[in-house]
Amino acid sequence: MSRANSVTEQLTRAGQAIEHDSFSIIDAEAGPHAYEPMQWPIVRRMIHANADFEFNGLTAFHPQAVAAGVSAILAGGTPVVADVEMICSGLSRPRLAHFGMRAHQFISDADVIADAHAQDTTRAVQAMRKAHRLGLLRGAIVGIGNAPTALIELVRLIREEGARPALVVGMPVGFVAAAESKALMATVHEVPWIVIRGRKGGSTLVVAALHALLALAESRQRASA
Known part of the structure; x- marks a missing residue:
């Protein structure tokens, strides 16, 4: 029986071939790197998403990040909480x-907007x-x-209010507090994280x-089946 992934692969052989060829090109052009075997597939797919090899080096991992993320997924029913709808739309529903x-995302909820105005x-x-109030x-x-600001607030919730996500993937882009927010997340010891350093x-x-x-x-699921 094949051990190839059937759910998290492209749906056609042609699509799979293009994606696998892309990964092979990235592996060849990236050359030696400092990432662990379970970290590199994440960095490689990030490079694949925008053809920017600087993520080979800019991406940083808490030591337990990959194990925590995979375990949370395999536990079943784990929510994904996003800062914006774009992430929810981009994730494969199947x-x-x-x-x-x-x-889940709440950025456009009426009560969220009202609270943002009221509390400046x-x-x-x-x-x-x-998201924290809802558990x-x-x-x-x-x-x-x-x-x-979502990442900075999440760090506060972790440190001051006991929020305990299984994993934080903190990659906000921008020029105001983006680099600082990710550097702050990288100081957190209580919760595993993956961040991109800089803007x-x-x-x-x-x-x-x-x-x-x-x-x-x-892959872990199929190997244990």
Whole structure:
């Protein structure tokens, strides 16, 4: 019986061939790197998402990040909490459904907008607070690709209010507090994380990282079947 992934691969042989050839090109052009065998597929898929080889080096991992992410996925039903709708739209619903997972975001909810106005904060801050109030952060995989304030607030929730996601994929892009928010996340010891150092990032990269984790989880699942 084939051990190839069937859920987290492209749906056609032609699509699979293109993706695998792309990965081979990335491996060849990247050359030697410092990432562990379970970390490199994540970095490689991020490079594949935008053809930027600087992520070979800019991407940093908490020592337990990959293991925590894969375990959370295999546990089944783990929520994905995102800062923006773009991440939810970019994630493959069939791949999430295979593990009983759903993606959530609250950035445009009326109560989030009202609270942001009332408290003179950003919608992203209030969206993270709402996810915490709803109990969605506990054991979740949190993906932040757009809003540095969401990542900063998440660190506060972890340190001051006991929020305990299974994994944080913190990759907000931008010029105001983006680099600083990721550097702050990288000081967190209580929760595993994957971050991109510096200004670069974006929702596309969060989606790529999460798809890579889903593929790693399916490989583990099939190996143990």
